[in-house]
Amino acid sequence: MAGRRLSRSFYRRPAVEVAPDLLGSVLVRVLPDGLRLAGRIVETEAYEPGDPASHAFRGKTQRNAVMFGPPGHLYVYFTYGNHWMSNVVARRVGEPSAVLLRALEPLEGTAEMASFRGRGRPMDLCSGPGKLCQALAIDRRLDGADLVRGPAVWLEEGTPAVPNAIATTGRVGVSVGVEPQWRFLVRSDPFVSRGRPGPPAKVRGWSAPKP
């Protein structure tokens, strides 16, 4: 069953709404030779306008320019000397906002993913933002790719996570903007990333029981 692509209007919302709604949808990558790779999104993070943890916080640069453009495009950047990261642009032109794709459950093309990753255990293929880019051959060439109309990468409707299966935590690896609970993950999913040390995930829509 070929899923429907997510529409432009899906992305034209605050990243904090797009990020949890992406859980359960499917990232599809088609290589130049036609090979199809796919995975179900199980972990995301939101970055919003005015957010000190966002690459766009200090204004537009060559690197982050895609974040300032129209929604539904892929923002790909390089960090830590080795790793590409992929994000989905949200909101509107001039409102820099994005959702970092942090982990996938591999669905299609797992043998090729293992080859690109240099390791084969399913949980090691896409369980981190750098890992999933390596597994799906995402790099600078896909920076700015149109997820609604482009041929190489897009998102399809999947089975959305039910609300009380979504947990939230602070974002991983950021030194500012640590307060907001803008990391969203499917609770107890084995394919999520290593994550951050510290307070445990909260279940969305539930409050901790009083001691």
Add this chain to the structure above:
DNA sequence: CGTTGGATTGGCT
């Protein structure tokens, strides 16, 4: 033009 540090990972203790 030199410096700084990063939306991480993999390997080792």
Add this chain to the structure above:
DNA sequence: GCCAATCCAACGC
């Protein structure tokens, strides 16, 4: 659990 690797964009001089 802890830490080094590794390169480049951003920024200051």
